[in-house]
Amino acid sequence: MFKRLCLALALLAALPAQAFETRATAAWVYDVTTHTVLLDKNADTPLPPASMSKLMTLNMLFEALRDGRVTMDTTFAVSTKAREMGGSKMFVEERDRPTVEDLIHGIIINSGNDACVVVAEGLGGTEADFARQMTARAKALGMNNSTFANSSGWPHPDHKMSVHDLGILATRLIEEFPEFYPYFAMTGFDYKNRVPSNAQNRNPLLQLGPDGDWTADGLKTGHTQEAGYGLVGSAVQKDGRRIVFVLTGLASEADRAQEGEQVTNWAFRQFVQKTMVKAGQRVAEAEVWMGNAVKVGLVPQKDVSLLVPALTQDGITAEVSYTGPLTAPVVAGQPVGELVIRVPDMPEHRVPLVAEGDVANGGFRARLTTAAQVLIARFQQEAPTS
Incomplete structure (x- = not known):
């Protein structure tokens, strides 16, 4: 089952940066x-x-x-x-x-x-x-x-x-x-x-x-x-x-010199680089079936650093997606999903997420619990509605 979790990033949110109106073709x-x-x-x-x-x-x-x-x-x-x-x-x-x-x-x-x-x-x-x-x-x-x-x-x-x-x-x-x-x-x-x-x-x-x-x-x-x-x-x-x-x-050498300097100033001054999530920081949890734990944390392996416009207001959204529940065993570092960050008027940023730790097979009791959960979920889906 595909899971999608919406997150609130209480880090920065952005207004669109003012576009650079270049004279270049x-x-x-x-x-x-x-x-x-x-x-x-x-x-x-x-x-x-x-x-x-x-x-x-x-x-x-x-x-x-x-x-x-x-x-x-x-x-x-x-x-x-x-x-x-x-x-x-x-x-x-x-x-x-x-x-x-x-x-x-x-x-x-x-x-x-x-x-x-x-x-x-x-x-x-x-x-x-x-x-x-x-x-x-x-x-x-x-x-x-x-x-x-x-x-x-x-x-x-x-x-x-x-x-x-x-x-x-x-x-x-x-x-x-x-x-x-x-x-x-x-x-x-x-x-x-x-x-x-x-x-x-x-x-x-x-x-x-x-x-x-x-x-x-x-x-x-x-x-x-x-x-x-x-x-x-x-x-x-x-x-x-x-x-x-x-x-x-x-049109001229002078235009080339001016435009080159202006576009460089614009790129450095209209945008700032921010670390949104640190490497190893838990951003969500995924359900795990038939394991010795029912959930595992989802983390990025590297710092998530991206550009945002220098002027800020509400606007950044983030979303975690993964196919789950995951089935044990789960190994630490195993790719399990991705973090999607959207900044207004900027390219979408996708970051792989991995399992934070190991989740071993849970033995007979865990398998029995999982089977019961599956049966209950199926019953709820098939039960007639009044």
């Missing part, structure tokens, strides 16, 4: 710490990503480093195609043999289209083959609205990403490759004294410094005439709470 804001989507505007629409898609080239290179196919000191050849790439560059020439570390700097800081082609040809043989590998890998990682025609984001009708996919990718780079993530906060790299000052890291949030409520530390800007100005950004507060956001389709 598409936007996605994600609280990494609590796995909460805060803003979704056209987030799954495939759009030209410009240089923001270089993050996928970096992902492929980081995976090659992790798998041992290359090291930071591995050198790559530079083709004429790479050297002749237009747009943003790290200014490699055919005689150069840049290391993997040079190329990581060149892609992140200089947004080098030439560096991307060097990596693509070094890992994939040809840029076309590498682009096909990028597309297949993106699909495997759950980025279903991404198709790559090249390694750099150079305009092409078949080169598209959604801002949601870019957010998934940014979160992956932060969480899966912490040893490489500090490169995204670097602002200057001059390969062999060839790189002009205007070819340095264009992420406007990196220039704000660490003195405010939060510190920005990544990830990538993008701009083409078709895509407009875009930014994949991430920032972290002193308590460790982190957000990732993606904006695209803005």
Whole structure:
């Protein structure tokens, strides 16, 4: 029998947070710490990503480093195609043999289209083959609205990403490759004294410094005439709470800088992180049949922490659901149900619940009692009503 118990959470209750009215064509804001989507505007629409898609080239290179196919000191050849790439560059020439570390700097800081082609040809043989590998890998990682025609984001009708996919990718780079993530906060790299000052890291949030409520530390800007100005950004507060956001389709560099700062302030100041239930805290009890106890506590195994709007009133509801009564034996830690917490205008939060302790078989007396309870319940259901 499916059981549903409504609970009163005397912790916090919330008014809806004021929505962020972005000027971006598409936007996605994600609280990494609590796995909460805060803003979704056209987030799954495939759009030209410009240089923001270089993050996928970096992902492929980081995976090659992790798998041992290359090291930071591995050198790559530079083709004429790479050297002749237009747009943003790290200014490699055919005689150069840049290391993997040079190329990581060149892609992140200089947004080098030439560096991307060097990596693509070094890992994939040809840029076309590498682009096909990028597309297949993106699909495997759950980025279903991404198709790559090249390694750099150079305009092409078949080169598209959604801002949601870019957010998934940014979160992956932060969480899966912490040893490489500090490169995204670097602002200057001059390969062999060839790189002009205007070819340095264009992420406007990196220039704000660490003195405010939060510190920005990544990830990538993008701009083409078709895509407009875009930014994949991430920032972290002193308590460790982190957000990732993606904006695209803005009209100017100034708009990108202002919108990036404003959306970060909004995400950190309109929402607060609260621990709703502690790990091991009993939130309900489930009935147990044929055991040496008639009930067992239901508890979460981890602290239940989620975001709520900063302004609070009545509104949060919580509910426990499980299929029961449970049948003994029950083992401590056994999954038995879930806690569902609903905050107005926020995603539903579902938390697995486990048995708080063991309930052993109760022997003959418990089985006899349970059989009697079943018979009484059946009789009550079948008895005619007057």
